[in-house]
Amino acid sequence: DLHGVLATASARGEKLPVVLRRLLRRAVRVFATDAGTFFMVDPESGDLSFAVVEGPARGKLEGRTLPAGEGIAGWVARHGRAQLVRDARRDPRWKSTLAREVGFATRDILAVPIRAGRGQVLGVLELLNKRTHPGFDEKDLRQLQALTASLGAMVENLRLWQQARRSNARLQLLNQVGQLINSTLDAAEVRRRTIEAAKQLVDAEAGSLILLGPRRERLYFEVALGKRAERLKSISLKPGEGLAGWVVSHGRSVVVNDVRADPRWSRRVDRRSGATTRNLVCVPVRNRGRTVGAIQALNKRQGHFDSDDRRALELLAGQVAVAMENAGLYDRLQQTFLESCQALASAIELRDAYTGGHSRRVTRYSLQVGRLLGMDEQQLENLRITAILHDIGKLGVDDRVLRKPGKLDAEEFAQMMRHPQLGESMLAAVEQLAAIRPGIRAHHERVDGRGYPDGLRGQRIPLAARIIAVADTYDAMTSDRPYRRGLPARVAINEIRRCAGSQFDGGVVRAFLDAYRAGEVTGRRERLPPLRRGGGRAPAGGSLGAGGRSRGRHRR
Amino acid sequence: DLHGVLATASARGEKLPVVLRRLLRRAVRVFATDAGTFFMVDPESGDLSFAVVEGPARGKLEGRTLPAGEGIAGWVARHGRAQLVRDARRDPRWKSTLAREVGFATRDILAVPIRAGRGQVLGVLELLNKRTHPGFDEKDLRQLQALTASLGAMVENLRLWQQARRSNARLQLLNQVGQLINSTLDAAEVRRRTIEAAKQLVDAEAGSLILLGPRRERLYFEVALGKRAERLKSISLKPGEGLAGWVVSHGRSVVVNDVRADPRWSRRVDRRSGATTRNLVCVPVRNRGRTVGAIQALNKRQGHFDSDDRRALELLAGQVAVAMENAGLYDRLQQTFLESCQALASAIELRDAYTGGHSRRVTRYSLQVGRLLGMDEQQLENLRITAILHDIGKLGVDDRVLRKPGKLDAEEFAQMMRHPQLGESMLAAVEQLAAIRPGIRAHHERVDGRGYPDGLRGQRIPLAARIIAVADTYDAMTSDRPYRRGLPARVAINEIRRCAGSQFDGGVVRAFLDAYRAGEVTGRRERLPPLRRGGGRAPAGGSLGAGGRSRGRHRR
Structure with missing residues (x-):
């Protein structure tokens, strides 16, 4: 019983082609025929595809198309009437060319239309060459008609159910990726995950997130993973240019399955990236009612993009807009925090005898060294804040000490050392800054234990403090003061080298020298011999050392 | 054709009971019977419910239950075999009591089992009293069997499909609410939206979000909307107490459809809230692998909670954990920012002749006034930052001026005025603080235009600056200095009153006096006559005014 096959299969969640093949095999066996075909009718063109074929020509026929109305099956599909053909070769509708091509000698044919619940023909079931004499008869035709009477409705039902399951699976995936995208407040990470999600959600080869620039004057391919990610990253479009531009300008989605045939398509991106776009789906990203960009998925791995793909990306776009907004808010708040700290630190150092910009430069040098030493994002963030704020304690030092042009006396130096x-x-009082306080306290410690306030040695000094000590000293030595010019970079750098292992951590100095060579310190690349491991062990009390130090940080 | 009915119905998305009724009506008509029943078998108990009844007894029977194995239908369901009963009254299985009760004279019966794809009996289709003589025969039985052969599989299929549709609708809702919950970084708002979402998602009368305290020592009903929201808000549980406590302790979900029968249930919450909990579903909320709380939905509006409800809340919990994490991160960063600004402002004022705590107090008074004046959250936030940072410009004023105990000379006063x-x-340099800069610049303006630096008048002075001017002056007057004690609050407040309309904005002074009366300024409630509208018009150069001002802010 064919209905049982269908019902069982759908209960098992089998895919439609698998079910149709089982049905066809059953029919071929029950009616004892040489072959059978299940044609599916394209609802738009009316063309028939050889969806499932049983028999010797299976390999040659399956997947091919019969134009609308052609052949016996085409006639059955068009007229919606079952046909019994006792000798196909004498039937004017018979496509003999196809039969010859595949080398199958057709004798008799039974073909019945498969109708959906609403009556329209979904497909045609065709059986060929009944093995027993004298071939198909009217009784076979009635039997096949009876058996397939409600098949179409069931196939449609199964299709709907499977559609619901697919939609379910996709919504579940969307939930997961939405959660993943939202579970970071790092804007770059949000964008990266968005692209990954878009590709996964609609099974595309590549994806991009296109964002309007701050003045809405250009469209930027912000991220574009896939094979040619790097190239695409740098491309920008005029508003309205290309399909993505159209989507952003009109705030409407598009599904384009042949981009070359679409007049809105711009080849420029493909030319620039060397990619070949076949088809795409592109949806607008809106934030507070305003289109801010678009999500695009390119080249469906199998078949064409459809309206389900479009809807899935539209739902994704809603999630992405939220995640981008949150990441943006967090980012702006973090910027505000850092910039405020920097602004206050800069204001504070105006009281000092420095020429200004000290904490900003120390922060820059420190981050370069931290990166070379392999610090992670969190460590770098803490290093940044420590470096910005390292000298805020000078608020507690009197003007007369801070600004004294000459050497400090004992009482003055004691005040400075605090x-x-x-x-x-x-x-x-700032709970969240607990991690940076040890670095601030220790930025005048020396690895030989002769620093202050605690006389810590070596690794017991927080790494941030060891880094800042080098950056701070270098900047102090090279900066102009009202009463003297700064030392040349080369002299200062040699002084830093010399004090590696005594005043400074050798590894930190090596990283600082690397940054110096790479031009990250002075803005131009420098040649410099490498530092010996364990080098610079000379006592820090030596002439240049003391001199450098006195010129550099706090004059005693 | 019964299959056609089913297939069409499912294609139309009709609900199962509607479809079954149409099927039964068709069968009653086709077989020309007096009545018919579609029994559904409960998969756990084996009881049969009169799911759909056609015929005179419909009103009395529909919805009733036949215990497992009872009656002809019970026998058919248990044995899975169709039965033709020519005279029900002579059949020992016949439930005559029920027939008498409903007043239906049964003659002959045709009953066939409805099997699912996997063979198990889902229901029984029973037809009663064939109208034509001599009643049902074997041919009718075979015909009904043939017609219903794959009905069970189709019913199951339809049920699965409808399940998929429901699940789809719920996932779509989940997407929406997830997006809504995530679209704020305000922790309280996240919690409020979570509860709303939980209620909506599982169609419950009330919901709560239960959160573990910071030391994991108590469970707090953080939010609990519904009729008795306010009462529930204050209840806390011991870890492990009640069903919510069990869920948090075990990190596992529960669905309880009769809470009174569950030994884990604690009546305390109901007693405290005056609510009556019938049934609930409660799922853990996890963050980074750790259970941090639970989401609970109480009292399903119709029927019982099921595993679909549990799964929906579990998916919601994932979204909520992300949103809570984001809101927490944002909140902590905001705290870090504000506390850092406050710490630096406090450090800066150490240089000053103040006794410390000045900017903190000014911030507190200003926010009280801002709230009384109806400022919104964003305005209050800006006011807070403005108040914290209002004096940072003193970084540019020399120690000798800042700390001078006596009056300032012209050059010194000019420096101070900058x-x-x-x-x-x-x-x-801090782009995001653009909104607060005008308030900082204007906090020494006077509404009569005699302030500095710009001599702005009245409303042209930013409101934040008008508020801070009052708070700043009051605190300066009442604070001790190294060289003098502060004025009593009463004297200072009268001075503020007197300068309303000249130095200060009348509305701001009124609000400040309200705060003072309410005890928000001094910590104790104060009696004070109201300020006349437009009062305090006396020129600010008057004796006490000048005296107050000179004692208060900057001494000239």
Whole structure:
């Protein structure tokens, strides 16, 4: 019983082609025929595809198309009437060319239309060459008609159910990717995950997130993973240019399955990237009612993009807009925090005898060294704040000490030496900055234990403090003061080298020298011999060392 | 054809009971019977429910239950075999009591089992009293069997499809609510939206979000909307107490459809809230692998909670964890920002002759006034930052001026007067603080236009600056200095009153006096006559005014 096959299969969640093949095999066996075909009718063109073929020509026929109305099956599909053909070769509708091509000698044919619940023909079931004499008769025709009477409705039902299952699976995936996209407040990570999600959701080869520039004057391919990700990353479009531009300008989605036939398509992106776009789906990303960009998926791995793909990306776009908004808010708040700290630090150093920009430069040098030492994002973030705020304790040092052009006397130097501790205690009320306080306290420690306030040695000094000590000293030596010019970079760098292992951490100095050579310190590449491992062990009390130090940070 | 009915119905998306009724009506008509019943078999108990009844007893029977194995239908369901009963009254299986009760005279019966694809009996189709003589025969039985052969599989198929559709609708809703929950970084708003979403998602009368306290020592009903929201809000549980406690302790979901029968259930919450919980579904909320709380939905509006409800809430919990994490991160960063600004402002004022805590108090008074004046959250946030940072420009004022105990000479006063502008320009690099800079610049303006630096009048002075001017003056007057004690609050407040309309904005002073009366300024409630509208018009150069001002802010 064919209905049982269908019902069982759908209960098992089998795919339609699998079910249709089982049905066809059953029919071929029950009616004892040489071959059979299940044609599916394209609802738009009316063309018939050889969806499932049983028999010797299966390999040659399956997947091929019979134009609308052609052959016996085409006639059955068009007229919606079953046919019994006792000798195909004498039937004027018979496509003998196809039969010859595949080398199958057709004798008699039974073909019945498969109708959906609403009556329209979904497909045709055709059986060929009944093995027993004298071939198909009217009784066979009635039997096949009875058996397939409600098949179409069931096939449609199964198709609907499977559609619902696919939609379900996709919504579940969307939930997952939405959660993943939203579970970071890092804007770049949001964009990366968006593209990955878009590709996965609609099974595409590549994806891009296209964002309007801040003044809405250009469209930027912000991320574009896939094979040619890097190239696409740099491409920008005029508003309205290309399909993505059209989507952003009109705030409407598009599904284009032959981009070359679409007048809105711009070849420029493909030319620039060397990619070949066949088809795409592109949906607008809106934030607070305003289109801010688009998500695009390119080249469906199998078949064509359809309206389900479009809807899935539209739902994704809603999630992405939220995640981008959150990441943007977090990012702006973080910027505000860092810039405010920097602004206050800059204001604070105006009191000092420095020429300004000190904490900004120390921060820059420190981050370069931190990166070369392989610090992770969180460590770099803490290093940044520590470097920005390292001297805030100077708020507790009197003007007359801070600004004294000559050497400091003992009392003045004692006051100056308190600034690392003062800085640490000023931030005591900020719970979230607990991690940076040790670095501020220790930025005047020396690896030989002769620094202050705690006389820590080597690795017991927080790495951030060891880094800042180098950056701070280098900047202090090379900066102009009202009463003297700064040292040349080369002299300062040699002084830093010399004090590796005594005042400074050797590994930090090596990284600083690497940054110097790479031009990250002075803005131009420099040649410099490498630092010996364990080098610079000379006592820090030596002439240049003391001189450098006195010229550099705090004059005693 | 019964299959056609089913297939068409499912294609139309009709609900199962509607479809079954149409099927039964068709069968009753085709076989010309007095009545018919479609029994559904409960998969767990084996009981049969009169799911759909056609005939005179419909009203009395529909919805009733036949215990497992009872009656002809019970026998058919249990044995899975069709039965033809020519005279029901002589059949020992016949439930005559039920027939008498409903007043239906049964003669002959045709009953066939409806099997699912996997063979198990889903239901029984029973037809009663064939109208034509001599009643049902074997041919009718075979015909009904043939017609219903794959009905069970189709019913199951339809049920699966409808399940998929329901699941689809729910996933779509989940997407929407997930997006809504994630589209705020305000933790309280996240919690509120979570509860709303939980209620909506599983169609419950009430919901709560239960969160573990920071030391994991108590469970707090953080939000609990529904009729008794306010009462529930204050209830806390011990870890492991009640069903919610069990869920949090075990990290596992529960569906309880009769809470009174569950030993884990704690009546305490109901007693405290005056609510009556019938049934609930409760799922854990996890963040980074750790259970941090639970989402609970109470009292399903129709029927019972099921595993679909549980799964929906579990998916919601994933979204909520992400949203709570994001809101928490944002909140902590905002705290870090504000506390850092406050720490630096406090450090800066250490240089000053103040006794400390000045900017913190000014911030507190200003926010109280801002709230009384009806400022929204964003305005209050800006006011807070403006108040914290209002004096940072003093970084540009020399120690000797700042700390001078006596009156300032002209040059010194000129330097002091530059601090509002200096403060404004120090923050120029912080793009996001653009909104607060005018308030910092203007906090020494006077509504009569005699302030500095710009001599702005009345409403042209930003409201934040008008508020801070009052708070700043009051705090300066009442604070001790190294060289003098602060004025009593009462004296200072009268001075503020007197300068309303000249130095200060009348509306701001009124709000400040309200805050003072309410005890928000001094910590104790104060009696104070109201300020006349337009009062305090006396020129600010008067004796006490000048005295107050000179004692208060900057001494000339």
